[in-house]
Each structure stands twice: as structure tokens, then as C-alpha cells.
Amino acid sequence: MPRIPIQANTASTITVDGRELIAFGGCNYLGLGHHPDVKNAIVRAMGFLGVTTSASRETSGNTLEHEYLESELAGFLGMQAAILMPEGYTANLALAQALGSPAAARGDDPGIAVIDEKSHRSIRNAVEAAGFVIADYEHLNAADALRAIRQHIAARPGRRICLWTDGIFAADGSIAPLPELLAALPAFNSAIIVDDCHGFCVLGARGRGACEHFNLRDPRIIWTSTLAKGLGCYGGAIAGSRELIDLVRFEAGIYKGTTPVPPILAHAAREALRIIDREPHLIQRLEANIRRIRRSLAAMGLPVIDTPSPVMTFVLDSPARMRALYDHLLSGGVFIPLIDYPNGPAPLYFRLSVCAMHTPAQIDYLLRVLESSLARTASPACAPRVAG
Ligand SMILES: Cc1ncc(COP(=O)(O)O)c(C=O)c1O
Structure with missing residues (x-):
């Protein structure tokens, strides 16, 4: 996938082409890069x-x-x-x-x-x-x-x-x-x-x-x-x-x-x-966000592995469908990286990462857009091929 040129960012958003997107990528897990x-x-x-x-x-x-x-x-x-x-x-x-x-x-x-x-x-x-x-x-x-x-x-x-x-x-x-x-x-x-x-x-x-x-x-x-x-x-x-x-x-x-x-x-x-x-609440918020998103992804039929890690990867049944989902998410204002980084569950996969600074409203929005985009891109997701 092409690199995205980010103009500006916060711990939970990126601005691309003048448009702000809620971002579920990167590794600034506690938001300390913007504290x-x-x-x-x-x-x-x-x-x-x-x-x-x-x-x-x-x-x-x-x-x-x-x-x-x-x-x-x-x-x-x-x-x-x-x-x-x-x-x-x-x-x-x-x-x-x-x-x-x-x-x-x-x-x-x-x-x-x-x-x-x-x-x-x-x-x-x-x-x-x-x-x-x-x-x-x-x-x-x-x-x-x-x-x-x-x-x-x-x-x-x-x-x-x-x-x-x-x-x-x-x-x-x-x-x-x-x-x-x-x-x-x-x-x-x-x-x-x-x-x-x-x-x-x-x-x-x-x-x-x-x-x-x-x-x-x-x-x-x-x-x-x-x-x-x-x-x-x-x-x-x-x-x-x-x-x-x-x-x-x-x-x-x-x-x-x-x-x-x-x-x-x-x-x-x-x-x-x-x-x-x-500020121990940062780690507690991160844990709560991880738990909530992981459970919700599982409920959507994306059986992500059950660990306390902020990184959640998943693949769908075809690269074409994953590209379509990626585009749907972007047009809905949500960025989840679709990457071909080595050692993932498949050559091309989504790598969703969670941060302590994601607000409940941003997570609600992610889940809503992800669910509707999955439905629009047809057949159900296949299981991620990762071990626990
Ligand atoms: C497991 C692991 N080791 C090492 C590195 C390299 O760290 P840095 O980006 O500070 O060079 C990374 C970064 O992506 C990593 O994920």
C-alpha cells in the first residue's frame, strides 16, 4: 500500500490532504509522544x-x-x-x-x-x-x-x-x-x-x-x-x-x-x-481500550487473538476485499493500516493498534464504521492466522 503523507497528528488522529482521520495505527501506545x-x-x-x-x-x-x-x-x-x-x-x-x-x-x-x-x-x-x-x-x-x-x-x-x-x-x-x-x-x-x-x-x-x-x-x-x-x-x-x-x-x-x-x-x-x-491511569485506559476493541472485533466475526497486546491484526478472504475495506474506512474517516510488513499473519493484513488516548467516542465511531464497511465489502471475514 502507498505511504500516507501525514501533515499533522495528535495521539489519536492524523491529518491527510487537509482532512482529519481517527487513526488506529502506529505505536504511540500511551500517547506520550504528544503529552x-x-x-x-x-x-x-x-x-x-x-x-x-x-x-x-x-x-x-x-x-x-x-x-x-x-x-x-x-x-x-x-x-x-x-x-x-x-x-x-x-x-x-x-x-x-x-x-x-x-x-x-x-x-x-x-x-x-x-x-x-x-x-x-x-x-x-x-x-x-x-x-x-x-x-x-x-x-x-x-x-x-x-x-x-x-x-x-x-x-x-x-x-x-x-x-x-x-x-x-x-x-x-x-x-x-x-x-x-x-x-x-x-x-x-x-x-x-x-x-x-x-x-x-x-x-x-x-x-x-x-x-x-x-x-x-x-x-x-x-x-x-x-x-x-x-x-x-x-x-x-x-x-x-x-x-x-x-x-x-x-x-x-x-x-x-x-x-x-x-x-x-x-x-x-x-x-x-x-x-x-x-499517571497510572494511562496504562489503565490503554488496557480498557484494548479489552473493548478486542471484544468488539471478535463480536464482528474477526476472531483476533485474546492477549492484552495493543496490536490486533486481521486478514479477510482476499486482498481485493481488504483494499476495498481500507478505502471504505478512509472515506468514513478512519485509518487502519493495511500493510505488508514481514512476519504478519499473511502477506497483506490489517494492523490495528490501540492507544490510551482513544476516547470512548472515537472507539464507538471506529466500531460503527468498521461494521458497516465490513458489511458493504461482502463475505464474512476469515480467521486471522496467528497463534496465541
Ligand atoms: C521488535 C522491534 N525491534 C526493534 C525495532 C527498531 O526500533 P527503532 O525504530 O527504535 O530502531 C522495532 C521497530 O519497529 C521493533 O518493532
Whole structure:
């Protein structure tokens, strides 16, 4: 589908060709990208910082804002330490570089990366670039992950096992079975890397993400994320043990050789973290909106999977019908992205996402327009092809 040139937006609307549409797309799940206190934080930081550091942090581009954000983020997550990266994508690349560096220094390969077959492409790129031996397991299937781990341990005893997964999968809204994956992991010489780009600020009663959702604490857990989705800012980060974060800082070329997240945005991200704790109603509203929309979609014959994720994907019986539905929705003033992003339930699918800032009236309107558009585009929807 063609890209939409957005002229202006709020947390729940976009303006295209001078027309305002109610938008159920994107990943600004709490609306923090438009929160007045986050916007004010940027203005405030402009008073004492420039737009960019124009240099990497280990040369002359380190600011107090970066250091404060790292320690506040680690505290927020309950991890020992965190390190910022330019984006979520580069967080995975830098982490794989760092994890692979001790072995690379010995002229050895870095071990085995066991990855969900539908992992985000940044994970696959990261482990490929760092030279890991890659073992895919079936999407969300911890028993298959265990099979892959056993097979590789038998073939290459003593190798470190790093299991990588998304927390929430962006393209189908499913949640990784983290407790079962952790149970499949060897007790020693192993790590589970949770890319929580879509779970951070969303899952768990306090928005700490997928690990809070499952109430998991384990020294083998390493966390990576973007700061551009639930947190509404920009940048990426890795969190884990102090030892790991030092390894990333000293060994990851991607960290050393890039300009960091603009410091004014680091300042804004600090404010966004505080808002999550100060305004717990945001997470509660998001949960309520998710519950309501998911139930209503199911009642319309779109049997979306039953998870607390703000991402709901569905396919209809033909691409032509999906294009017709998309056009009907747009002409009714509702935008739901119809995308061909990798790892979805079909080559072309609707990805509806919910935000805390969607009002009950906007949701009523969505449901009314969606129901009538489905009826006008004929035959009933077929089931989404995603696993829970
Ligand atoms: C699971 C996942 N990992 C990594 C990224 C990359 O994050 P960023 O956009 O900050 O580079 C994304 C973003 O789309 C994502 O969905």
C-alpha cells in the first residue's frame, strides 16, 4: 500500500490532504509522544542543550542527560544498569557485537543464537552480523526452542546459548511465552534477550513490560528496546547486569561509532518515564481500550487473538476485499493500516493498534464504521492466522 503523507497528528488522529482521520495505527501506545509535559521537556532542554551532540559519547558527545536517563531507566526496569543506543535497531546490533566480542578476540565464533522464526529483522540482522550460529524455532513454541537448544548443545558442547525474542511481536500482536522460554534455557552460559519494543510502557501493571507481565526476574534476562514507541520519544537502550553494560560500552563498535540520541530527547524520555509512574491511569485506559476493541472485533466475526497486546491484526478472504475495506474506512474517516510488513499473519493484513488516548467516542465511531464497511465489502471475514 502507498505511504500516507501525514501533515499533522495528535495521539489519536492524523491529518491527510487537509482532512482529519481517527487513526488506529502506529505505536504511540500511551500517547506520550504528544503529552504536554513531554513536549515541554523538549522546549526546556532546548534552553541549555543543542539539538545534537554531533559526536559519539566516548569522544565529546556525552551529556548528563544521557547518563541520568541510563540510570533512571535501569531503576525503572529494576535492572542493574542500562546503556543508550541511537535506536532500538542499533540496540540489538550493538548487543550482539558485544556478546560476540570475547569469542571474536580469540578468533572463535560467538556461540549459538536461538531465535523465534518471526523475530524482528533487527534481531536476525544483529546475530548474523556478529557471526552467531543461528537456530530458528517455531513462532512462540518453547518446546521447539528447547529442541533447538538440545540439538546445538549436543553438536557443540560448551557453547554459549543466547535466545532472542520479541516481547510483543509487532506484526501479529502475540506475546512471547517468556517463562517457558526461560525454562528451556540452560542454567549457565546462557542468556535470554527480550526485545521489548512493543511491551515496554504497555505490559505489566506498572508498564515495565513483558517481564513484569509474567512477573519474571532472572539474571539471564537482557532487555533491549526502542524509546520511540510506548515512551513516545526517540532512541534505543539495552539493560542488564553492570558487567554486561560495561562490555557493550567498551566492545560494541556501533555504540562507540555513532552519535547518540539527541540530548533534548533524552531529557524528554526522562520526563516520559516519570509520567508513567505519575499517571497510572494511562496504562489503565490503554488496557480498557484494548479489552473493548478486542471484544468488539471478535463480536464482528474477526476472531483476533485474546492477549492484552495493543496490536490486533486481521486478514479477510482476499486482498481485493481488504483494499476495498481500507478505502471504505478512509472515506468514513478512519485509518487502519493495511500493510505488508514481514512476519504478519499473511502477506497483506490489517494492523490495528490501540492507544490510551482513544476516547470512548472515537472507539464507538471506529466500531460503527468498521461494521458497516465490513458489511458493504461482502463475505464474512476469515480467521486471522496467528497463534496465541
Ligand atoms: C521488535 C522491534 N525491534 C526493534 C525495532 C527498531 O526500533 P527503532 O525504530 O527504535 O530502531 C522495532 C521497530 O519497529 C521493533 O518493532
